[in-house]
Every structure is written in structure tokens, then in C-alpha cells.
Amino acid sequence: MLLNNTIILPGLEGVIITKSEVTADGVYELSVEMPVTPHICPSCFQETKRTHDYRAQPVRHLKIAERPTILRYRKRRYHCPCGKNFAEENPFVNKFQRFSKEWNQQVQIRSVKAKTFTEIAAQYQTSVSTIIRRFDAIVPSAMKGPAALPEVIAIDEFKGNTGKEKFQLIIADAQTREPIDILPNRRKDTIKDYLRKHGAKVQVVVMDMSQAFKAAVKQALDRPIIVADSFHFVRYMNWALDRVRVREQARWHEYDRKTCKKARYIFHKAAHKLTEKDQWLLQRYFSFSSELKKAYEFKEAFYEWFYEAKRNGGTRIVETQKKLHQFYLKVKESGIPELTRTVQTYQNWEREILNRFEFNYSNGFVEGLNNLTKVMKRNGFGYRNFARFRARILLHHQYKHIGNSLG
Numbered sequence: 001m002l003l004n005n006t007i008i009l010p011g012l013e014g015v016i017i018t019k020s021e022v023t024a025d026g027v028y029e030l031s032v033e034m035p036v037t038p039h040i041c042p043s044c045f046q047e048t049k050r051t052h053d054y055r056a057q058p059v060r061h062l063k064i065a066e067r068p069t070i071l072r073y074r075k076r077r078y079h080c081p082c083g084k085n086f087a088e089e090n091p092f093v094n095k096f097q098r099f100s101k102e103w104n105q106q107v108q109i110r111s112v113k114a115k116t117f118t119e120i121a122a123q124y125q126t127s128v129s130t131i132i133r134r135f136d137a138i139v140p141s142a143m144k145g146p147a148a149l150p151e152v153i154a155i156d157e158f159k160g161n162t163g164k165e166k167f168q169l170i171i172a173d174a175q176t177r178e179p180i181d182i183l184p185n186r187r188k189d190t191i192k193d194y195l196r197k198h199g200a201k202v203q204v205v206v207m208d209m210s211q212a213f214k215a216a217v218k219q220a221l222d223r224p225i226i227v228a229d230s231f232h233f234v235r236y237m238n239w240a241l242d243r244v245r246v247r248e249q250a251r252w253h254e255y256d257r258k259t260c261k262k263a264r265y266i267f268h269k270a271a272h273k274l275t276e277k278d279q280w281l282l283q284r285y286f287s288f289s290s291e292l293k294k295a296y297e298f299k300e301a302f303y304e305w306f307y308e309a310k311r312n313g314g315t316r317i318v319e320t321q322k323k324l325h326q327f328y329l330k331v332k333e334s335g336i337p338e339l340t341r342t343v344q345t346y347q348n349w350e351r352e353i354l355n356r357f358e359f360n361y362s363n364g365f366v367e368g369l370n371n372l373t374k375v376m377k378r379n380g381f382g383y384r385n386f387a388r389f390r391a392r393i394l395l396h397h398q399y400k401h402i403g404n405s406l407g
């Protein structure tokens with residue numbers, strides 16, 4: 001059957017399809033060749049249209065009509081009067097390749113987007129190592145890394161478990177929320193060296209309350225504005241409350257100790273979100289320990305301060321600071337050691353905490369990236385190899401808007 005050669009199949013524009021058939025094992029085979037066109041001889045640069053011979057080159061192509069598809073390419077070689085024989089140009093397959101350009105491109109996009117390499121290998125009926133090779137091939141061009149970091153960045157650690165390191169560091173643009181880079185570990189010197197190299201334009205850094213991060217940023221950058229991430233600093237208050245609860249419940253009867261441990265999450269809830277049952281339980285535990293009650297009330301007071309500070313923003317920062325100092329004082333008067341220690345931490349980070357309201361940046365979105373890596377690990381991407389791991393996360397983001405229409 002000679003198909004009308006004006007039929008355009010994706011990736012085969014300008015190609016003549018001379019025959020199409022479905023083989024006994026269900027493979028769709030297309031016999032294809034290129035029209036004769038003048039070619040420039042690579043040796044003497046003269047034009048020639050003289051065919052020398054043909055070579056058969058089978059090329060794996062994307063599925064057509066849900067069938068594995070092979071292009072039976074009749075590759076023409078031209079002859080030049082100078083004596084040189086050379087292969088014609090074609091739009092669908094590179095030299096010495098067994099897969100079409102379209103196939104490679106889609107597998108590459110898929111390898112970035114899919115949950116596992118194995119899944120793609122099955123879908124494209126090829127080996128996992130072929131998929132990994134395709135993935136590795138795009139890494140260098142897509143991963144040039146930043147020439148310079150933007151003005152506002154967020155840094156956060158996450159548990160990637162790649163190579164010998166448990167924790168990696170993600171650097172993101174805090175304004176666009178795009179991940180920029182991933183460092184192999186969260187150590188001070190690693191961060192410092194990286195910022196010295198790329199951070200000339202950086203003015204603001206959002207981070208959790210890590211001394212190592214703060215030291216690295218201060219040593220690498222010229223008078224940076226450090227913003228403590230609110231998710232992180234608010235969490236310290238819940239941790240302090242947890243410690244008070246653990247200390248207090250240790251003195252109780254086993255039954256109450258166990259149920260209180262089980263119900264520990266209700267202590268983190270805001271008072272106005274407590275159910276009747278939550279309230280009943282809390283009242284019971286508070287009746288055993290007035291200190292636990294006090295600690296819960298301090299936690300609530302801190303949240304109240306936080307939301308008010310957020311509403312007030314940068315314009316009433318002096319008031320926000322005054323109220324924070326009042327909070328410190330009350331906590332210290334209470335003499336609850338766990339809370340007092342937390343307040344000391346807040347005092348060490350006060351400038352950075354207040355900057356949160358002055359500049360209104362957070363790194364909460366980095367959590368989303370953490371979730372992505374969790375999914376990757378759960379699905380057995382198992383990136384022992386840090387470079388591949390880093391590439392997978394950054395490319396996943398770069399490819400967010402690419403190829404969503406693919407089958």
C-alpha cells in the first residue's frame with residue numbers, strides 16, 4: 001500500500017511513507033524514505049543528487065495507535081563526483097541511533113516527570129538502563145546551575161539521603177518560589193562557599209533558626225538581611241509545650257499518661273479549634289498539672305502575638321517588638337524551664353524573627369519540594385547518586401509546564 005506522502009505524522013514531516021503494515025506480533029511497521037534533494041558533499045562542498053546506494057536502518061519510534069512502531073528506514077547514500085559517498089539528511093533520527101528523535105525527546109521528558117524509571121521503561125518497552133541513559137543525557141544542558149542567585153533566597157534542609165549524606169540543602173528563589181539549586185549537605189562551609197561563589201546579588205535570606213546557616217550567610221555575604229521562617233520559629237513553642245507535657249505526664253497514673261501521649265496533638269491545636277472532647281481531655285490534664293495549663297496558655301498567647309504581628313506587618317514593628325518583650329517577661333516570671341529556654345532562643349533570633357513581619361517572606365513552599373523527594377524515594381528512585389538526585393528535583397520543576405499533553 002502506498003500511502004499518500006502528504007500525510008503528516010508527528011516527527012515525520014517531509015518523510016515519504018511507502019508502506020505500512022502490522023506484523024504478526026502486533027508491531028506497526030512503517031517503511032520510510034526521504035525524497036531526493038540536492039545535498040552538499042561534506043568533502044568538496046559541491047552539490048550532488050546522485051544516489052550511491054541504500055542501507056536499511058530500523059528505528060524505534062513512538063507508539064502509533066497504541067502499537068509499538070518501527071520505522072523501516074531506507075537510508076539513501078549520495079555519491080559525489082569527487083569520490084565521496086555520504087548519508088542523506090533526515091529529520092527523524094540521528095546518526096547511529098536506534099531510536100527516533102521524537103522517541104528520545106519524549107522519553108527524556110517522561111524520565112523527568114515519571115514516578116520511576118521502571119515505569120517509563122515498561123511504557124516504552126525498553127530497558128531501565130536505556131531510560132537512565134536518556135535522563136543522564138539531558139542533565140548537563142539543563143543543569144548549568146545559576147550564574148547568580150537572586151536578591152531574595154530561601155534555604156532549607158531536607159532529608160534526601162543521597163550519597164553518604166542524610167541531609168541536603170535546597171536553595172530557592174523566595175519570590176518566584178522556584179528551586180534554584182541543591183547542595184550535597186547542610187554544613188556551614190558548603191553553604192558559605194556556595195554563597196561566596198553565587199551570592200553577590202543576594203540581599204535577603206529566609207531560613208530556619210540554625211546557627212550553622214546563620215553563620216554561613218553572615219560570613220559569605222555583605223550585611224545580609226536574615227529572615228527567620230515563621231513555620232520554624234512557631235514550631236519551637238509547640239516543642240517546648242511537648243516537653244512540659246512529657247515531664248508532667250511522667251508523674252501521672254499509667255492510664256492518663258498513655259492517653260495523654262496519644263492525645264498530644266490536641267495540645268498543638270488552637271483553642272478555638274478544639275472539639276468538645278478535646279476540651280474535656282485538656283481540662284482533665286490541666287487539673288493534674290497547672291504548669292501544663294500555663295504552658296498551653298503561653299503557646300496560645302504566642303500564636304496570638306504571631307497573628308497580630310502578621311496583620312500589623314512592617315508598619316508597626318515597634319509595637320510587635322514591645323509585645324514580644326512582654327511575652328518574654330511573662331514566660332520568665334512563670335519559671336517554666338522549657339519555655340524559658342525557648343524564649344532565650346527567640347531572643348537570640350529576635351532580629352530575624354521581626355524581619356519576618358518587616359519583609360513578609362517565608363520558605364513554607366520548600367515543604368512542597370520535600371514532599372516531592374519523599375514521593376521519589378517511596379517509589380524507589382533510590383538516588384544514591386547525588387548528581388542524578390539533584391537533577392531530578394530541579395528538572396522536575398523546570399519541566400512542570402512541558403509535555404503535559406503527552407499521552
Ligand SMILES: [Zn+2]
Nearest residue numbers: 041044080082
Ligand atoms: Zn565531493
